[in-house]
Amino acid sequence: MEAVNAIEVNHLTKKFNNKIAVDDISFNVKKGEVFGLLGPNGAGKTTTLRMMTTLMKANNGSVKIFGHDSVKEGRLARSMFGLTGQYASVDEDISARENLMIFSRLNGLSRLDSKKRTQELLSEFSLINSADKPLKDFSGGMRRRLDLAVSLITRPxxxxxxxxxxxxxxxxxTQMWDTIRKLxxxxxxxxLTTQYLDEADQLADRIAVIxxxxxxxxxxxxxxxKQIGGTKLEFTVERNSQIDDAMKLLTNNVGEPIHHAGEQLSTTLKSVDQLAPLLVTLKQSKISISNLTVKEPSLDDVFMKLTVGKN
Incomplete structure (x- = not known):
């Protein structure tokens, strides 16, 4: 029997007046993975997430949560997930402990179970020492941890x-990243929706760029x-008189454009396997180099290449 995906998004579309905010998006999220929705501000990430979590109605398309249609089986679908927003959705004047107790009761736990679950979550999110402080005295990081704790009361x-x-x-x-990895x-x-490339790189098994x-x-x-092209190679030619020879050698061995700024040369390798033979050839030609750096493309490079010129 084929495994059911955690999420199936099919042809999801949302319009606000005449503006299309989300345009016919489809993807699946497998059980047990971290799936990142990555995009600049206003790209449609949060609108997509709000439709997936039934907070907003789609104009077209469907979402299934563990095989259950989020519209036709809304209550069942909603019972299977927790949602954490950018801001703690809790009362400012009461304590973290009281907030967790209230939400535990709202989620149907008995008083005894609510007390037990509250204590577990305060401990898990390093909030024991601040458990009885009012939220208005919390830092941004503490609020975020509490917000995540609230969304995990029912262990979704x-x-x-x-x-x-x-x-x-x-x-x-970094603490939040560790918490997410533990989950x-x-x-x-x-x-996960994020505009931070390093966050998506650190946490996500797969990424959708919107x-x-x-x-x-x-x-x-x-x-x-890999799709945006290979490894970047940079080095300095130590003798001015050897720059032209080094450029010819690179052109013949790499076949990619060579960038030249003073004594510094840079190019892109199709494969990192090209590096060792290239260094041997430079040595055999008695071309002295220094400050060698080899850099794999980053998600910043991917993001710039995919979204540049579209704004």
Whole structure:
């Protein structure tokens, strides 16, 4: 029997007046993976997520959560996921403990079970020491952790994270990444929207790049990097008199355009396997080089290439 996907999105479309915000998007999310929706501000990421989580009605298309239609079986579909937004959806004047107790009760847990689950989540999200402080005294990172804790009260199999680290300092972002990785280890499936390329690279098994409401590319971070072209090679030629020879040698051995800025030469290798023979040839030709750097393409390169000129 074929495994059911955690999410199936088919031809999802959303218009606001005459403007198409999400334009005929389709993709599947497998059980147990972190799936990233990556795109600039206003690309349609959050609108897509809001339709997937039944907070917004689509003009066209369908979403299935673990095989259940999110419109026809809305209540059942909603019971299978947790949703965390950019801002803690909790009361400012009461404590983290009280907030978690309230949401636990709203989710149908008994008073005793609510107390137990609250304590577990405070511990899991390193909020024990601040458990009885009012939320207005919380930092952005603490609020974000509490918001995530609230979405996990019922231990959902699927978690939607809408830009979970926006505005956080680097240390708190890293803590959130560790928390997300732990959830995946425990068997959760995660759909993550982000505008941070390093976040998608660090966390996502697969990424869908969205721009102007359209799905441009989908694949693993490695696949996307490979699609835009190979490894960047840079080095300095130590003697001015050897620059022309070095350029000819690169042209003959690499076959890609050579960029020349003073003594520094750079080019793109189709494969990293080209590097060793190239270094041997330079040595045999007695061309002295220094400051050698070999750099794989980054998600920044992918993103720029896929979205540049479209704005």
């Amino acid at each position: 199999a699927l978690i939607f994270l809408d830009e979970p680290t926006t505005g956080l300092d680097p240390r708190t972002r 995946v280890e425990q068997g959760s499936t995660i759909l 721009d102007h409401g359209k799905l441009i590319k989908i694949g693993t971070p490695e696949e996307l990097k």
